[in-house]
Amino acid sequence: MKKELTLDRFENWMQAVILSPLGVKGAVAHYADEYGISPAEFESLVPAGPELTGSDRLGIYARMIGLRFMESMDEDFLGVAALVGKERFRELAKQYLCDHPSRAHSLNQLGAGFADWLASSTLDLEHQELASELARLERAILDVYDGPDASSLSVDDLLALPRERWIETRFAPSPSLQLFECAYPASAYLSKVFAGETPGTPEPAASYVCVHRSNWRVSRTDLTREEYLLLRALFRGVPLASAFEAALADDSADVEGLMASIAETFESWTAMQFFRSAEL
Amino acid sequence: MTNRWNLPDLGLGLGLRSPHYDYVLEHEPDVAWFEIISESYLIDGGWALHVLDRVAERYPIAMHGVSMSIGTTDPIDFDYLEQLKALAKRCKAVWLGDHICWTGVAGKNTHDLLPVPYTEETLAHVVERVRIVQDFLERPLVLENPSTYVEFGHSSMSEQEWIARLLEEADCALLLDVNNVFVTARNHGLDVRAWLDAIPYDRVVQVHIAGHTDKGTHIIDTHIGPVIDEVWSIYEDVMRRTENCSTLLEWDAEIPAFQVVAEELAKAEAFRYRSSVRP
Numbered sequence A: 001m002k003k004e005l006t007l008d009r010f011e012n013w014m015q016a017v018i019l020s021p022l023g024v025k026g027a028v029a030h031y032a033d034e035y036g037i038s039p040a041e042f043e044s045l046v047p048a049g050p051e052l053t054g055s056d057r058l059g060i061y062a063r064m065i066g067l068r069f070m071e072s073m074d075e076d077f078l079g080v081a082a083l084v085g086k087e088r089f090r091e092l093a094k095q096y097l098c099d100h101p102s103r104a105h106s107l108n109q110l111g112a113g114f115a116d117w118l119a120s121s122t123l124d125l126e127h128q129e130l131a132s133e134l135a136r137l138e139r140a141i142l143d144v145y146d147g148p149d150a151s152s153l154s155v156d157d158l159l160a161l162p163r164e165r166w167i168e169t170r171f172a173p174s175p176s177l178q179l180f181e182c183a184y185p186a187s188a189y190l191s192k193v194f195a196g197e198t199p200g201t202p203e204p205a206a207s208y209v210c211v212h213r214s215n216w217r218v219s220r221t222d223l224t225r226e227e228y229l230l231l232r233a234l235f236r237g238v239p240l241a242s243a244f245e246a247a248l249a250d251d252s253a254d255v256e257g258l259m260a261s262i263a264e265t266f267e268s269w270t271a272m273q274f275f276r277s278a279e280l
Numbered sequence B: 001m002t003n004r005w006n007l008p009d010l011g012l013g014l015g016l017r018s019p020h021y022d023y024v025l026e027h028e029p030d031v032a033w034f035e036i037i038s039e040s041y042l043i044d045g046g047w048a049l050h051v052l053d054r055v056a057e058r059y060p061i062a063m064h065g066v067s068m069s070i071g072t073t074d075p076i077d078f079d080y081l082e083q084l085k086a087l088a089k090r091c092k093a094v095w096l097g098d099h100i101c102w103t104g105v106a107g108k109n110t111h112d113l114l115p116v117p118y119t120e121e122t123l124a125h126v127v128e129r130v131r132i133v134q135d136f137l138e139r140p141l142v143l144e145n146p147s148t149y150v151e152f153g154h155s156s157m158s159e160q161e162w163i164a165r166l167l168e169e170a171d172c173a174l175l176l177d178v179n180n181v182f183v184t185a186r187n188h189g190l191d192v193r194a195w196l197d198a199i200p201y202d203r204v205v206q207v208h209i210a211g212h213t214d215k216g217t218h219i220i221d222t223h224i225g226p227v228i229d230e231v232w233s234i235y236e237d238v239m240r241r242t243e244n245c246s247t248l249l250e251w252d253a254e255i256p257a258f259q260v261v262a263e264e265l266a267k268a269e270a271f272r273y274r275s276s277v278r279p
Helices: A007-019 A023-030 A039-045 A054-076 A078-084 A086-099 A114-120 A128-145 A155-160 A163-168 A186-194 A225-234 A240-247 A255-260 A262-271 B018-027 B047-058 B078-090 B120-137 B159-170 B178-188 B192-197 B229-242 B258-271
Strands: A170-173 A178-182 A207-214 A217-223 A275-279 B012-015 B033-037 B061-064 B096-099 B141-144 B173-177 B204-210 B246-250
Touching (some): A007 A023, A023 A039, A023 A054, A054 A078, A054 A128, A078 A086, A078 A128, A078 A186, A086 A114, A114 A128, A128 A178, A128 A186, A128 A207, A128 A217, A155 A262, A170 A225, A178 A186, A178 A225, A207 A225, A217 A225, A255 A262, B018 B047, B018 B258, B033 B246, B047 B061, B061 B078, B120 B141, B120 B159, B141 B204, B159 B173, B159 B192, B178 B192, B178 B204, B178 B229, B192 B229, B204 B229, B246 B258
Parallel strands (some): B012 B033, B012 B246, B061 B096, B096 B141, B204 B246
Antiparallel strands (some): A170 A275, A178 A207, A207 A217
16 A cells, blocks of 8 residues: 655655755655655655646755855855865765755755865865865854954053953853964965955965954954964953963063053054953 | 734835845934844844844834744744744744744754645644744734745645635634746736735735846845835735835845835835725
């Protein structure tokens, strides 16, 4: 006796067919046994319309979904596409979406796992590490844009702190801020892409960047290694004195470079709304 | 005719879209109300939510979602509904809705509005889910008829009959998208007026108008460009049947300047119902 076509089985079958990279006809054949819907039965399940065959009609959904997904990935990862080339980027995006179909309510989350996927996958991809770093930064720009709001420490608040007690101060980060340590100058590469340039592939060179939001606008601010380590330690909740120790622990640390203008640096970071609060 | 919930006729409104944020904040244009895509604002913070807060201080807001997936066989996602409820409270939404469709199953989201087969089984399934969701949200769901590109051989009734029964049996409201009626009718060779005749108009609380893309063999509901004359004609018919209700112009791709969209919306005024009975 033929299995009843329940709504659950129907929806799972239809989704498998329209998301399949095989195309509708290929997918109908591929999933025939799994869902108990043969190509012959397909003709009566999805009948032809006035102008189009059943495959054509179902194919409209498959095509629109593919276009919508690709448009979203194109918009979100301009830097990765510039690095690997548009055609290769689309191959990668398709593969990523097969491995990570959307499970979020918003299309904005479609590429949320792309950087990790690029980093961990056994891809035949030149410059894989840089591609992953670019994806991580590009994703951070989106996340910081929609990140949580909070009041921020003002420069006046900062300057009102007693100087002799700065070392005891704990600086809490803005909740939307993100710090990155990269093996390549990924942020500089992105700046060139966003400016409409076609940059060459950079050589490896450690870089440090803060992605943050001030007055609703997302910015990327380059950091020195010492500044990055200092902020990272601060944002783990330790007081400034301990953060300095962490930043300067390495023999090669540029102590003079960090300390020469530290007051101005903190003022600048505060003006850019890096900090939510400073507490003694 | 008033709808059974006495939800107001807000007049002519537009979708609140990011390319227009600056214009809307600066000029506070003469638009009666705005509709938002709910999921675009289910975020932690940032510019978009700030704009929504500002706009909601000045204009009525209707929430229109794309991921409720009321027709899926997956369990109802109450965390998502909780977020919708919080957003509705935040922007003082006049109503909240989504589409008569499913968007995915087995935890996936295709981000497309997929039609259900019009059977007794799906009707019972969707009626039950709508009732649960309405109880949770404590307000009627305003569900939109989708554009469809496919029909299913195992459907046992027409789309309009299925929708009319859904509205009555689930006690929910209809967002009647007149462009979608046109698109679906053209794609499947259906009679628009027969479609419209089946609808209980005391359950229609909002209307969508929009442009579309004619591919020759079929029409795609792209929300691009101006509304065509045939759709204005359907709109006029629906305004007569409802004696006017809240109308929203959708323009979601190749979005032009705000003034262009507002001018297209203003054309709707000419098609609104004017009672022939004079006091």
